[in-house]
Amino acid sequence: MSRVYNFSAGPAVLPEEVLKEAAEEMLDYRGCGMSVMEMSHRSGMFETIINEAEEDLRDLLQIPENYKVLFLQGGASQQFAMIPMNLMKNREADYIVTGQWAKKAWQEAQKYGKANKIASSEDKTFSYIPDCSDLDISPNADYVYICENNTIYGTKFRELPNTKGKTLVADVSSCFLSEPVDVSKYGVLYGGVQKNIGPAGMVISIIREDLITGDVLEGTPTMLNFKTHADAGSLYNTPNSYCIYMCGKVFKWLKNMGGLSVMKERNEKKAALLYDFLDKSHLFKGTVVPKDRSLMNVPFVTGNPELDAKFVKEAKEAGLENLKGHRSVGGMRASIYNAMPVEGVEALVAFMKKFEKENV
Numbered sequence: 001m002s003r004v005y006n007f008s009a010g011p012a013v014l015p016e017e018v019l020k021e022a023a024e025e026m027l028d029y030r031g032c033g034m035s036v037m038e039m040s041h042r043s044g045m046f047e048t049i050i051n052e053a054e055e056d057l058r059d060l061l062q063i064p065e066n067y068k069v070l071f072l073q074g075g076a077s078q079q080f081a082m083i084p085m086n087l088m089k090n091r092e093a094d095y096i097v098t099g100q101w102a103k104k105a106w107q108e109a110q111k112y113g114k115a116n117k118i119a120s121s122e123d124k125t126f127s128y129i130p131d132c133s134d135l136d137i138s139p140n141a142d143y144v145y146i147c148e149n150n151t152i153y154g155t156k157f158r159e160l161p162n163t164k165g166k167t168l169v170a171d172v173s174s175c176f177l178s179e180p181v182d183v184s185k186y187g188v189l190y191g192g193v194q195k196n197i198g199p200a201g202m203v204i205s206i207i208r209e210d211l212i213t214g215d216v217l218e219g220t221p222t223m224l225n226f227k228t229h230a231d232a233g234s235l236y237n238t239p240n241s242y243c244i245y246m247c248g249k250v251f252k253w254l255k256n257m258g259g260l261s262v263m264k265e266r267n268e269k270k271a272a273l274l275y276d277f278l279d280k281s282h283l284f285k286g287t288v289v290p291k292d293r294s295l296m297n298v299p300f301v302t303g304n305p306e307l308d309a310k311f312v313k314e315a316k317e318a319g320l321e322n323l324k325g326h327r328s329v330g331g332m333r334a335s336i337y338n339a340m341p342v343e344g345v346e347a348l349v350a351f352m353k354k355f356e357k358e359n360v
């Protein structure tokens, strides 16, 4: 068996230890004679799995008592609707548009109320984070929305916006659990797990309890009401049970690694390897304003689309997979999530050096 270094933006690399453990438990989970996939979500065995997953996540992120953790389906994209449906009491919200995902969320919110775009970085193809220290926050806004790490463009909010007392809602899909976070600064933070946590098919939403009122916009389906899932402990209907189990394993893996401050150090080290090389390279260059660079998604180009394609092809032959940039931007993108080992980034940089020598 030979595994490649997988730089996919999502679904993405998972820790090898976790995959091995899951493989060992596939046919017979801890002596119960069946796989977690075949198990009732109402069984005692599964109750332990979901409870431990929540506890470990709470531990890792130091989630305050007054926040609920929901394991939901529909991906991060479903939250684009679920958030206005549950939070837009005044039918108004402010959006900071720093990439395609934030833009989609902003467009979706317009179906439910007045969604103001109060800042954007679209003028420079989303290559930076706008100054959000003194924005024109709307007096009636129910919340201020950001996408904290922009998966496609490789930018990250290093500082949260000044929301002037308004509830902050953040899509953290591609930076979830990559570093410690002060949850109390957010009203809602949520992320699709297929970027930095587990298999595709689930979103985790962490919501301050006072925002879960059940008083939702008229016509909101039961399944899209936060309260439905909060009251039922994410077991209103059949959840993505196997995904919860896999995420639970990743949470334990993260705890064993030393938790989120250790992950942050590790992620900074990995990102520095790549950015330092990009800054010196005569062939490759990063596409993002240095101060706003993401630790997770690193886009870069040669400036020549043919050379980019050659790079992606030859990298694949060398066991470095999924380096093609998002179809909307081109070039390359290396996603170096928690589960990407330092050795993977070292191998990438070594390959880039070799390619540069051969092609400059």
Ligand SMILES: *Cc1c(COP(=O)(O)O)cnc(C)c1O
Binding pocket: 010, 074, 075, 076, 077, 078, 101, 147, 149, 150, 151, 171, 172, 173, 174, 192, 195
């Ligand atoms: C991938 C991604 C999404 C979309 O996730 P789905 O689970 O496919 O809906 C939304 N936001 C961000 C930041 C992402 O990276």
